[in-house]
Amino acid sequence: MLLLLFLTFSCKATDGEQKGNAVAAKPNIVFILADDLGYGDIAPYGQTKIQTPHLTAMAGQGRRYTQFYAGSTVCAPSRAALMTGQHTGHTYIRGNGEVPMRATDTSLAKLLQQNGYTTGMVGKWGLGLQGTTGIPERQGWDFFTGHLHHLEGHRQQGDSLWRLANGESTRMPVPQGSFLNDIFTQEALSFIQNQRQNPFFLYVSYTLPHADLKVQDKYMQPYLTEEGESIFAPETAQPDGSWYRPQPYPKAAYAGMVTAIDDYVGQIMRKLEEQGLAENTLVIFASDNGTHLEGGRKLADALEVHQSSGTLRGVKRDLYEGGIRVPFIAYWKGQIKPGTTSNHIGAFWDILPTFAVLAEADTPAGIDGLSFRPDLLSQDGQEQHEALYWEFGEGGFKQAVRKGDWKAIRFYRKGKPERTELYRLDKDPGEKNDLVAEDPAKVEELEQLMDRMRSPSEHPLFRIQ
Structure with missing residues (x-):
């Protein structure tokens, strides 16, 4: 009987230690x-x-x-x-x-x-x-x-x-x-x-x-x-x-x-x-x-x-x-x-x-x-x-998306897209060279990605204006 009690106690103690270690992990x-x-x-x-x-x-x-x-x-x-x-x-x-x-x-x-x-x-x-x-x-x-x-x-x-x-x-x-x-x-x-x-x-x-x-x-x-x-x-x-x-x-x-x-x-x-x-x-x-x-x-x-x-x-x-x-x-x-x-x-x-x-x-x-x-x-x-996405409304709505080394920023005016800028971050992390005129296909791809990655804001304060 004493041996049985000892074994039972030992098992419980071991279980407790294992649970404690799991929490500590x-x-x-x-x-x-x-x-x-x-x-x-x-x-x-x-x-x-x-x-x-x-x-x-x-x-x-x-x-x-x-x-x-x-x-x-x-x-x-x-x-x-x-x-x-x-x-x-x-x-x-x-x-x-x-x-x-x-x-x-x-x-x-x-x-x-x-x-x-x-x-x-x-x-x-x-x-x-x-x-x-x-x-x-x-x-x-x-x-x-x-x-x-x-x-x-x-x-x-x-x-x-x-x-x-x-x-x-x-x-x-x-x-x-x-x-x-x-x-x-x-x-x-x-x-x-x-x-x-x-x-x-x-x-x-x-x-x-x-x-x-x-x-x-x-x-x-x-x-x-x-x-x-x-x-x-x-x-x-x-x-x-x-x-x-x-x-x-x-x-x-x-x-x-x-x-x-x-x-x-x-x-x-x-x-x-x-x-x-x-x-x-x-x-x-x-x-x-x-x-x-x-x-x-x-x-x-x-x-x-x-x-x-x-x-x-x-x-x-x-x-x-x-x-x-x-x-x-x-x-x-x-x-x-x-x-x-x-x-x-x-x-x-x-x-x-x-x-x-x-x-x-x-x-x-x-x-x-x-x-x-x-x-x-x-x-x-x-x-x-696949890509990262941001949008921000102060001072005119704008969006940005980064896909791999490519990044596009789209600016709005009166609730409508006005212009997009395109950058290649691996070669130009300082975003000095706008490539929008050189790669219109990439611009279109990233603009479509912006549209796909957002849903309309549920709060009126953050809707496109």
Whole structure:
């Protein structure tokens, strides 16, 4: 009898260990998103004037993607593509505006939550205000501290944030004048510290280096001379009295904000190491779209001084490469080969199916994304997109499609197609040579592909005008 009890107990213990190992096999996931950080703003992508040592180390220890794309050229639809796995020809939210995610929408956080993950988010949400179906607690988040309204994220300092407590997001005070991204980082570190039982998904959505060009002195200091002047002189001050706060040195402040987010990434990486979580945690760093021209920043600042788009053409709100191609770095100790570079062509709508595979979850139907897990782990069998698609309505409707090395951008006027531009990205990544007159057959092919890859918008705000 004693032997039987011992064997029974041993079997149960073994079963428990196997179940525990199965859960542990699901990796933790940390997705860090910068706000309006250009493709060329950090050293792994050619930046020489702005200090980003932690992202340089992350790229050296991980995998750097050179042809990865945001969901859109502005924040809300880019984040919607990230959360739903759909591109802007299909997703409900196709532009900025107070349009919430619907209860019926596929949600990345819901998917992971339903498959055993504790889900936490800090920073800018922008996909649903209080009282709507898009509020974080209705979209699968267990933990949230941040901004609901995207305009709240235009300020770097504030006295309140939204927090999810007892199943409801409410506005809570923070110390007057706090640098809010400091708080987001501390909340992220606390979330990681408190995870013990379940695999976790942490989405860190910073508001740097966007808009209000205000940054802590310690991050500004490397970009000032001994006399306290900007190293990027001459500077044109951002005056008081506008929506954005005054800033005597916009170029130096922007550089400081990029260095700030680099430091925050370093803090998160150290915490994972300290907690012994690095070997079972996938960390991804990306930006939501191209670099901005706000808060006193000029086009020459972005393209000539900082070279924020690298060798690419365009900035935020463009469908040229500089508006949608983003830095994308993946790190997973012991799983991702260090110091590798990938030219895999992917986009934000690939995140959901990739994380679904890692979480051993079923991939939802009706999405546009493909898992890039094989490429992530340098394995064979990576499936490729037929094409990638974007559309954007501000300042006149326009569409873009990339098929292999070919890319077309179609511009509309008064709701009708006006002209199309054609580029060969392998030979001309800067989109300097429009080939529309040289290859009309390719233009027609890609225009037909644009028509086929979109469905009419269900929301009137995003219909072709």
